[in-house]
Amino acid sequence: MTNIAELQDVDQRSYWQATMPAIPDHAGKPLPDAVDVAVIGGGFVGLGAARRAAENGASVVLLEGETLGWGGATRNGGMCHPGYKHGILQLIAEHGEAKGLAIYNESLDGFNHTKALALEIGAEWEQHGGLSLAVAPSHFAGFAKSLEGYKRVGIDAHIVDKADLRSEIGTDAFVGGLANEMYGALHPGKLIGGMVTQAEAAGADLHEGVRANRVRLQADGRRVVETSRGAIHAREVIVGTNGYTGGVTPSLRRRLMPIGSFIIVTEPLPDELAHEISPRRRMFADTKNFLFYWHLTADNRMLFGGRASMWPSSIMHTAEILHRSMTELHPQLRGIRIAYAWGGKVAFTYDRMTHVGRADGVAYAVGCCGSGVATMPLLGAKVADWVLGAGPAPELAALSFPLVPAPYEGRMWFMPLAGEYWKTKDRLAFREAAVAGAKDKPAG
Numbered sequence: 001m002t003n004i005a006e007l008q009d010v011d012q013r014s015y016w017q018a019t020m021p022a023i024p025d026h027a028g029k030p031l032p033d034a035v036d037v038a039v040i041g042g043g044f045v046g047l048g049a050a051r052r053a054a055e056n057g058a059s060v061v062l063l064e065g066e067t068l069g070w071g072g073a074t075r076n077g078g079m080c081h082p083g084y085k086h087g088i089l090q091l092i093a094e095h096g097e098a099k100g101l102a103i104y105n106e107s108l109d110g111f112n113h114t115k116a117l118a119l120e121i122g123a124e125w126e127q128h129g130g131l132s133l134a135v136a137p138s139h140f141a142g143f144a145k146s147l148e149g150y151k152r153v154g155i156d157a158h159i160v161d162k163a164d165l166r167s168e169i170g171t172d173a174f175v176g177g178l179a180n181e182m183y184g185a186l187h188p189g190k191l192i193g194g195m196v197t198q199a200e201a202a203g204a205d206l207h208e209g210v211r212a213n214r215v216r217l218q219a220d221g222r223r224v225v226e227t228s229r230g231a232i233h234a235r236e237v238i239v240g241t242n243g244y245t246g247g248v249t250p251s252l253r254r255r256l257m258p259i260g261s262f263i264i265v266t267e268p269l270p271d272e273l274a275h276e277i278s279p280r281r282r283m284f285a286d287t288k289n290f291l292f293y294w295h296l297t298a299d300n301r302m303l304f305g306g307r308a309s310m311w312p313s314s315i316m317h318t319a320e321i322l323h324r325s326m327t328e329l330h331p332q333l334r335g336i337r338i339a340y341a342w343g344g345k346v347a348f349t350y351d352r353m354t355h356v357g358r359a360d361g362v363a364y365a366v367g368c369c370g371s372g373v374a375t376m377p378l379l380g381a382k383v384a385d386w387v388l389g390a391g392p393a394p395e396l397a398a399l400s401f402p403l404v405p406a407p408y409e410g411r412m413w414f415m416p417l418a419g420e421y422w423k424t425k426d427r428l429a430f431r432e433a434a435v436a437g438a439k440d441k442p443a444g
């Protein structure tokens with residue numbers, strides 16, 4: 001329950017799930033005894049891998065414990081952009097010029113791959129660019145390096161000074177911005193629906209309500225996937241379980257931190273109000289650790305998301321936090337009804353990079369750290385090529401995948417402490433902005 005008038009009668013479902021065409025029921029079908037490739041997880045990685053493996057001539061079964069697309073794939077913000085938490089210059093510093101650029105360019109290929117899929121499927125692709133919004137002068141100063149990196153890979157980007165911000169966004173809360181034209185928006189539910197159709201058309205056998213419990217390696221080199229409905233023999237197993245990774249891949253679980261991210265979506269805004277808040281229809285994100293991301297949907301709703309809390313929380317409690325923050329940034333949205341609120345899990349890694357490789361007898365692509373719409377569909381396809389000998393290892397496979405440095409088997413006991421640490425850093429950034437004379441304190 002909530003006392004906030006705008007939050008009465010919220011539909012506690014993903015807006016994308018509520019507005020996507022229904023995917024035909026894939027539960028209860030007979031399972032094969034043996035296949036060339038078994039895929040675990042029916043999201044972007046799983047469906048991308050299943051389609052490509054089938055196109056390579058392999059027999060493929062995909063196992064999804066819930067329904068196809070149930071995870072992050074239909075719960076995300078619908079923002080598509082290349083790159084990782086490590087910027088381009090940081091990747092070059094860490095891996096050398098050639099490898100650093102190759103790692104970044106793989107994400108650019110991912111962006112183009114997802115964009116092509118969205119256009120082909122009719123998943124409401126729009127490319128109006130993105131705007132990073134600095135909450136502190138030091139963050140704004142850091143944009144110069146990001147811009148230098150973008151120029152190295154040919155991305156059209158530019159700095160937006162505070163004086164010019166009003167041409168980009170209807171708020172004075174930020175110190176300055178960095179515009180990047182290689183940001184698009186899409187309807188992830190429609191994207192997943194199309195990816196299901198494509199994977200089946202290629203010959204992949206897709207199943208819902210089948211949970212993989214264990215993967216065993218046999219003496220003959222084949223794998224046995226023990227599922228909630230019996231065992232399947234497979235020459236190769238590909239895992240795309242990201243923020244929902246469990247005990248089926250224990251060594252991945254020791255390397256992934258599933259963190260809740262939450263979103264609210266308003267009712268459609270009048271055109272004039274939508275234009276006032278977002279005259280260029282950009283994808284916005286601020287530079288806090290507890291960052292917010294927001295943008296207009298194709299039907300002019302405001303989608304506003306963020307990591308509202310590290311403590312266990314409810315959808316309605318996080319919706320209240322997000323609503324307060326959204327209306328602090330954009331008081332114009334007071335009185336506008338919130339139509340949908342939901343949450344999902346993103347998979348953070350200790351080094352804040354996405355990882356691809358082999359472990360626990362499987363090949364995997366996991367750890368999107370909150371940004372996987374551009375990268376994960378292509379990484380799934382590339383992993384399928386790799387394990388079938390039809391393509392090279394993805395560039396990311398060269399990275400070592402660090403353990404979470406804490407005694408941890410999937411229960412995130414340390415996250416509230418980490419959350420307080422990051423919140424303190426955000427407060428220090430606000431103080432820096434205040435001391436530097438920025439007039440308005442950003443929401444958060």
Ligand SMILES: Cc1cc2nc3c(=O)[nH]c(=O)nc-3n(C[C@H](O)[C@H](O)[C@H](O)COP(=O)(O)OP(=O)(O)OC[C@H]3O[C@@H](n4cnc5c(N)ncnc54)[C@H](O)[C@@H]3O)c2cc1C
Nearest residue numbers: 041043044045065071072073076077079212344368372373
């Ligand atoms: C709230 C939120 C907002 C986000 N916003 C953005 C955004 O705007 N832009 C962006 O780029 N990224 C965003 N992301 C991240 C993005 O959604 C993910 O990167 C992406 O969904 C990862 O795809 P995936 O296929 O790896 O995993 P998922 O789509 O999460 O799919 C994993 C699937 O594996 C299944 N599974 C798990 N274990 C088993 C098992 N043992 N057996 C069978 N099935 C199993 C799960 O049921 C799940 O359906 C967001 C994520 C969230 C949660």
